[in-house]
Amino acid sequence: MPSIDRKTSALPLLFTAGLLTAAPALAQSPGQPEPITIRAQGSFTVGGTVATAPGTFDPLKPLQPAGQTFHGDHLYTFYQVPVNPRKYPIVMWHGAGQFSKTWETTPDGREGFQNIFLRRHFATYVIDQPRRGNAGRSTIEATIKPTPDEQFWFGQFRLGIWPDYFDGVQFDRKPETLDQYFRQMTPNTGPFDAGLISDSVSALFAKIGPGILMTHSQSGGPGWLTAIKSRNVKAIVAFEPGSGFVFPQGELPKPVPTSFDTLEGTPVPMADFLALTKVPILIFYGDNIPAAPTEVPTQDAWRGRLEMARLWRDTVNKHGGQVSLVHLPEIGIRGNTHFPFSDLNNVEIADQVSQFLAAKGLD
Amino acid sequence: MPSIDRKTSALPLLFTAGLLTAAPALAQSPGQPEPITIRAQGSFTVGGTVATAPGTFDPLKPLQPAGQTFHGDHLYTFYQVPVNPRKYPIVMWHGAGQFSKTWETTPDGREGFQNIFLRRHFATYVIDQPRRGNAGRSTIEATIKPTPDEQFWFGQFRLGIWPDYFDGVQFDRKPETLDQYFRQMTPNTGPFDAGLISDSVSALFAKIGPGILMTHSQSGGPGWLTAIKSRNVKAIVAFEPGSGFVFPQGELPKPVPTSFDTLEGTPVPMADFLALTKVPILIFYGDNIPAAPTEVPTQDAWRGRLEMARLWRDTVNKHGGQVSLVHLPEIGIRGNTHFPFSDLNNVEIADQVSQFLAAKGLD
Numbered sequence: 001m002p003s004i005d006r007k008t009s010a011l012p013l014l015f016t017a018g019l020l021t022a023a024p025a026l027a028q029s030p031g032q033p034e035p036i037t038i039r040a041q042g043s044f045t046v047g048g049t050v051a052t053a054p055g056t057f058d059p060l061k062p063l064q065p066a067g068q069t070f071h072g073d074h075l076y077t078f079y080q081v082p083v084n085p086r087k088y089p090i091v092m093w094h095g096a097g098q099f100s101k102t103w104e105t106t107p108d109g110r111e112g113f114q115n116i117f118l119r120r121h122f123a124t125y126v127i128d129q130p131r132r133g134n135a136g137r138s139t140i141e142a143t144i145k146p147t148p149d150e151q152f153w154f155g156q157f158r159l160g161i162w163p164d165y166f167d168g169v170q171f172d173r174k175p176e177t178l179d180q181y182f183r184q185m186t187p188n189t190g191p192f193d194a195g196l197i198s199d200s201v202s203a204l205f206a207k208i209g210p211g212i213l214m215t216h217s218q219s220g221g222p223g224w225l226t227a228i229k230s231r232n233v234k235a236i237v238a239f240e241p242g243s244g245f246v247f248p249q250g251e252l253p254k255p256v257p258t259s260f261d262t263l264e265g266t267p268v269p270m271a272d273f274l275a276l277t278k279v280p281i282l283i284f285y286g287d288n289i290p291a292a293p294t295e296v297p298t299q300d301a302w303r304g305r306l307e308m309a310r311l312w313r314d315t316v317n318k319h320g321g322q323v324s325l326v327h328l329p330e331i332g333i334r335g336n337t338h339f340p341f342s343d344l345n346n347v348e349i350a351d352q353v354s355q356f357l358a359a360k361g362l363d
Numbered sequence: 364m365p366s367i368d369r370k371t372s373a374l375p376l377l378f379t380a381g382l383l384t385a386a387p388a389l390a391q392s393p394g395q396p397e398p399i400t401i402r403a404q405g406s407f408t409v410g411g412t413v414a415t416a417p418g419t420f421d422p423l424k425p426l427q428p429a430g431q432t433f434h435g436d437h438l439y440t441f442y443q444v445p446v447n448p449r450k451y452p453i454v455m456w457h458g459a460g461q462f463s464k465t466w467e468t469t470p471d472g473r474e475g476f477q478n479i480f481l482r483r484h485f486a487t488y489v490i491d492q493p494r495r496g497n498a499g500r501s502t503i504e505a506t507i508k509p510t511p512d513e514q515f516w517f518g519q520f521r522l523g524i525w526p527d528y529f530d531g532v533q534f535d536r537k538p539e540t541l542d543q544y545f546r547q548m549t550p551n552t553g554p555f556d557a558g559l560i561s562d563s564v565s566a567l568f569a570k571i572g573p574g575i576l577m578t579h580s581q582s583g584g585p586g587w588l589t590a591i592k593s594r595n596v597k598a599i600v601a602f603e604p605g606s607g608f609v610f611p612q613g614e615l616p617k618p619v620p621t622s623f624d625t626l627e628g629t630p631v632p633m634a635d636f637l638a639l640t641k642v643p644i645l646i647f648y649g650d651n652i653p654a655a656p657t658e659v660p661t662q663d664a665w666r667g668r669l670e671m672a673r674l675w676r677d678t679v680n681k682h683g684g685q686v687s688l689v690h691l692p693e694i695g696i697r698g699n700t701h702f703p704f705s706d707l708n709n710v711e712i713a714d715q716v717s718q719f720l721a722a723k724g725l726d
Contacts, residue, residue: 002403035446038399041478042468045546053511062661068511071545078441078467083398099497104441105405115404134462134496135548143506144499144552148416148431161422180478182434183408186499189507191654231364 019224033111036118046207047200048074048130051139056218073190075200076135079208080114081123086363088211088234089123089224091204095217095242097153097185099133100126102216106342107181108172113214113341116350122363125208126212129197129219131190150182155298157338158288166288170335171344176224192218194244198225205232212362217242217338221266228268228275235362236281237353240338242305248319253311263308277321280360282353283309285327286336286343292362301340326352367551389657396474399481404443404473410563411493414502419633424479435561436553438563440573442571443477444486449726451574454567458580458605460516460548462496463489465579469705470544471535476704479713485726488571490583492560494553497631501553513545518661520701529651533698533706544718555581561588568595575725576626580605580701582627591631598725599644600716603701605668608675611636616674622657623664626671640684643723646672647712648690649699665701689715 048071055066078100090241091102092113094102103114103126114124128135131142151162160166165173201222205211210232213222221244228235228246247265256263289302306327313323328336333348341348357363411434418429441463444452455476457465466477466489477487491498494505514525523529528536564585569572573595578586584607590596591609610616610628619626652665669690676686691699696711703712720726 033403034403036404038401039400040396042472042474043464044468044472045543048546051511052510057514057525059514059518059659059661062518063512064513068514068515069545070509070511071542071548072509074546076464076546084698099499101406101439101497105407106463109405109407114460115684128497134464134491134549135400135498136462136496136499137509138507141506141508143504144501145504146414146435146500146502148414148428149426150433151420151422151431152425154530155422155425162420179434180408182432183437183439185434187552191500206526271473277529296422298422306555314622 014270020201021273022241022258033115033119036115037083038118039081039083039085040077040235043074043076043078044205045074045135047203048072049139070137070139072137072139073130073196073200074135074137075127075130075197075204076133077125077204079123079129080118081120082118084121085123086121088362089208090117090212090214091125091127091201091208092214093127093129093201093216093219093223094132095215095219097187098216099128099184099186101184102339103214103341105130105250106346107184108177108344110346112346113350116347119317120350120354122212125204125211125218127201127204130200131188131192131197131223133186136189142188144187144189152298153182153185155296156301158286158302159337161298165337167332168335169288169337170345172344173339194222194225197228198222202229205230208232210234212237212357214341215241216341220244220294221246224276227279228272233279235279237356238281238283238304239340240285240302241283245308246273246276247312247346251315253308253315256304256307258297258300258304260297260304263304265308265312274319276316277319279322280356280362281316281321281323282356283313283323283325284340284349284352285309286338286340287329287334288337289327324356380692396482399478400446401481402444402446402448404441406439406441408437408498410566411435412502413608431501433502435500435502436493436559436563437498437500438490438493438560438567439496440488440490440567442486442488445481445484447484448486448494449484451725452571453480453575453577454487454488454490454571455577456490456492456564456579456582456586457495458566458578458582460550461579462491462531462547462549464547464695465702469709471537471540471707473709473726475709476713479640479710483713483717485575488567488574490564490567492585493563494551494555494560496549499552503553504553505553507550507552515661516548517667518659519664521649521661521665522700524659524661531698532651532700533708534700535707557585557588561585561592564589564708565592568593571595573597575600575720577704578602578604579704582606584609588638590642591635596642596724598642598720600719601644602703603648603668604646604672608671609636609639610675610678614678616678617673619667619670621663621667623660623662623667626667628671628675636679637682639679640682642685642723643719644679644684645684645716646676646686646688647703647715647718649701649703650692650697651700652690654709667685687719699712
């Protein structure tokens with residue numbers, strides 16, 4: 001176990017209204033965690049499509065496609081319900097190149113948000129979106145190329161600029177930690193389709209009822225679409241949404257150019273957009289995001305994304321929404337990467353989430 | 364919940380030596396399961412390779428492969444350790460086209476072997492082998508084609524001969540059950556490589572220490588290889604191993620032709636083979652396997668596999684081994700498919716496993 005300072009930050013807390021409610025959860029002792037008592041756990045798939053080959057199936061020629069079906073494009077989830085669960089479960093949705101592992105054990109072997117929020121008595125649903133991880137069966141053919149790209153991800157996920165870690169970064173520097181980190185990636189097994197995957201998460205909420213949605217990076221955009229499609233999304237906690245910010249038609253911001261790419265808003269009808277003003281939304285960004293343009297693409301990408309996120313927050317709130325954007329260094333929480341929920345200070349980040357949920361009456 | 368007869372079979376028990384030990388586990392009440400208390404749970408990867416592109420990484424051109432790495436070909440596992448665990452954990456390894464879900468919730472929504480054996484106080488490691496499911500990152504390129512094939516699997520997995528279920532088959536017939544069943548498949552994301560995947564499971568046993576290995580179908584063969592590579596495999600429970608039976612060089616049986624394919628033994632050096640005589644091995648086959656050749660390939664395939672398994676049992680035991688082969692109908696347990704551990708009578712099957720482990724002093 002790495003040396004981790006788990007004491008609660010003495011800095012001003014973002015949300016204070018629910019502090020008393022959240023306090024018992026913060027009192028967990030480090031090192032020797034208590035057992036977790038699970039009332040129910042399991043897995044299922046939801047959503048998806050079925051393709052059927054023309055013709056008639058012949059049991060004597062079972063390897064010929066004629067008349068056979070193919071189920072694919074569904075979501076897979078593993079869920080756990082603790083004893084005495086809180087009102088709403090939390091649906092945890094990974095980002096690009098990732099799967100459910102995002103929320104499980106951290107790369108250095110500590111507990112991730114799956115366990116942390118189970119301990120705080122939330123039911124958890126960790127998902128693999130359609131065409132990713134355990135939800136790999138895609139109705140559209142794909143070729144998966146093993147292109148070496150990990151030094152890019154080291155930068156894009158803001159551990160540092162390869163081969164250097166950022167000073168004070170909240171990431172354990174043992175080689176085996178980086179090995180686990182790289183191995184928690186898995187490819188798309190079919191085309192990425194924001195409409196399809198948000199349909200599947202919406203179908204999950206239809207099945208399980210009202211709940212809280214956590215998104216990360218690439219799932220941020222489809223997360224907004226899910227809240228538009230499903231009234232069962234009662235709050236969103238978005239970690240570093242990367243793209244897919246939806247704006248009302250006619251209110252798109254000017255594109256934000258960076259040395260990595262150019263960010264643009266995604267237009268949706270006003271009636272859809274207004275659904276996003278009805279739910280509390282908390283957005284986190286970590287540290288080491290430059291304030292001014294830089295030629296390092298993996299750095300500048302996040303300057304642009306943070307700028308777009310602020311424009312989005314302002315637009316939603318102008319229409320009556322409740323979006324809070326927390327740039328962690330601004331509240332004194334430093335060193336976070338693109339994965340605040342698994343960083344060395346992830347209990348402190350979880351405390352921020354708990355305080356938000358308490359403040360909004362969602363726990 | 365479907366109507367399930369959970370009472371313990373009154374038929375002669377296969378293993379009686381450990382009955383008293385196993386009895387408390389059998390006493391679980393149906394319908395209202397007790398909570399499961401988990402001392403620790405999480406996930407990690409193990410094994411695998413690293414590819415590196417020639418050249419030098421340039422942070423200003425991060426999307427060019429030069430000098431970048433690619434970690435892949437590892438195994439992924441989700442583990443749970445109950446309070447007061449038994450001596451050995453159980454490693455649960457899926458078959459062809461399947462992933463960890465094999466052992467999780469059954470297609471009709473009941474508890475699978477993951478939960479059943481947690482309740483019996485075994486730590487469980489449910490794995491995705493390299494290039495499958497959550498272990499999707501492969502160092503070798505692959506194209507995934509969505510070929511309609513589910514009526515084949517309906518037959519090959521012995522639910523029946525499409526569109527008819529076998530009379531008395533231990534499979535729930537609700538359409539949504541079959542939908543979940545088909546959706547618990549996921550493709551290979553790289554070439555199937557028995558050496559690579561048995562290396563990774565061997566690496567898992569090196570990490571976790573001595574344990575019990577459960578295999579299913581396609582993992583049967585690599586399971587034998589794992590026991591050859593790792594002394595930490597203390598027993599194997601193999602459900603319907605399909606191919607890859609290893610024999611000593613010079614002692615290969617005659618090939619077994621079927622209307623599906625022709626089965627052949629896999630030669631290994633005698634010294635390797637003898638490792639398989641050192642561990643207790645229990646093999647299960649289910650029902651609806653014809654005794655005589657038939658023109659239906661999905662039926663005849665299993666006649667041949669069962670025949671090869673019997674030849675293998677006899678060869679291992681001739682060299683001093685401890686292989687028990689249970690053809691379930693022969694002990695009065697009828698209707699089982701290719702997935703006895705998730706069939707409607709899976710608690711009865713689990714009881715058979717518990718009795719075996721108790722008889723061998725492995726619980």
